[in-house]
Amino acid sequence: MNVMTEMHNPMSVLGASKRAELDRDGAICVRQAVSAADVEMLREEIAFVVERDSPNLTDHTKRNKGTSGRFVSAFKIWHDRPKLAAFTHDSNMPALVGELMGADRVNLFFDQCFVKEPGTADPTPWHQDQPFWPLLGNHVVTTWIALDHVTRDSGGVEFVAGSHKWSRWFQAKSFSGENELERHEAFEEVPDIEADRSAYDIISWDLDPGDMLVFNGMTLHGAAGNASGDKRRRGYAIRYTGSDVVYDPRPGCTQSLYSDALKAGGPLDGSEYPVVWRRS
Numbered sequence: 001m002n003v004m005t006e007m008h009n010p011m012s013v014l015g016a017s018k019r020a021e022l023d024r025d026g027a028i029c030v031r032q033a034v035s036a037a038d039v040e041m042l043r044e045e046i047a048f049v050v051e052r053d054s055p056n057l058t059d060h061t062k063r064n065k066g067t068s069g070r071f072v073s074a075f076k077i078w079h080d081r082p083k084l085a086a087f088t089h090d091s092n093m094p095a096l097v098g099e100l101m102g103a104d105r106v107n108l109f110f111d112q113c114f115v116k117e118p119g120t121a122d123p124t125p126w127h128q129d130q131p132f133w134p135l136l137g138n139h140v141v142t143t144w145i146a147l148d149h150v151t152r153d154s155g156g157v158e159f160v161a162g163s164h165k166w167s168r169w170f171q172a173k174s175f176s177g178e179n180e181l182e183r184h185e186a187f188e189e190v191p192d193i194e195a196d197r198s199a200y201d202i203i204s205w206d207l208d209p210g211d212m213l214v215f216n217g218m219t220l221h222g223a224a225g226n227a228s229g230d231k232r233r234r235g236y237a238i239r240y241t242g243s244d245v246v247y248d249p250r251p252g253c254t255q256s257l258y259s260d261a262l263k264a265g266g267p268l269d270g271s272e273y274p275v276v277w278r279r280s
């Protein structure tokens with residue numbers, strides 16, 4: 001059964017154990033969450049953004065310049081793409097994350113695609129998402145939908161299980177190692193996880209197209225480059241927030257996520273970060 005299209009209450013298919021697993025580990029995998037038709041639609045939409053060098057495209061392929069491959073992402077893409085707007089707002093995705101977070105309300109924060117072409121040496125550095133985002137609260141999740149067959153060697157995203165509960169915030173840095181974000185004095189440097197992988201409980205999943213990772217905004221995660229000679233590694237990520245989240249415009253966040261329309265300490269509600277689900 002396909003999680004997104006076949007049901008009114010997504011948790012009836014997922015089961016309560018997924019919510020407990022997400023709470024415990026900070027990351028879960030939902031198999032075949034998205035239909036083949038939606039995977040195809042997402043591939044086409046992402047190709048439009050990535051292949052036309054759209055203005056919201058960031059090229060992270062700087063760390064290993066001169067090597068083959070390319071690692072790009074694009075950000076806030078649903079605004080210009082009606083099919084992505086429909087998918088992020090009107091599919092069962094908001095209800096699914098609302099149930100997984102145990103929230104009464106879900107806002108769409110933003111969407112983003114990540115493409116690692118074959119032979120890309122650039123890793124996705126280990127990081128937490130929330131230090132990049134002007135948000136406070138626990139109801140912050142990403143759904144990362146695989147659009148290709150993904151393994152650790154082709155750049156599958158890995159997570160440090162339980163790290164969302166460490167009560168530690170790590171300084172945000174750009175993926176390319178350039179354009180450092182403003183330093184936040186209270187934030188620590190990310191530990192060198194690659195230097196001592198066995199010290200951490202690292203979890204990951206091989207994915208087929210349509211499988212979906214769901215993870216908390218405070219979970220440490222990263223990915224290797226794409227060592228495959230012929231397989232792309234495309235992911236479509238949607239960032240949702242829930243009812244316990246407030247706007248926190250502290251220094252050091254991604255500039256374009258600040259909003260003049262929101263009040264510090266207030267809810268995200270507004271046209272920029274719309275409410276897409278309410279518990280009935």
Ligand SMILES: O=C(O)CCC(=O)C(=O)O
Pocket residue numbers: 114124129142144157221223235237
């Ligand atoms: O796809 C990737 O390599 C990075 C994904 C990521 O860091 C995220 O979705 O927060």
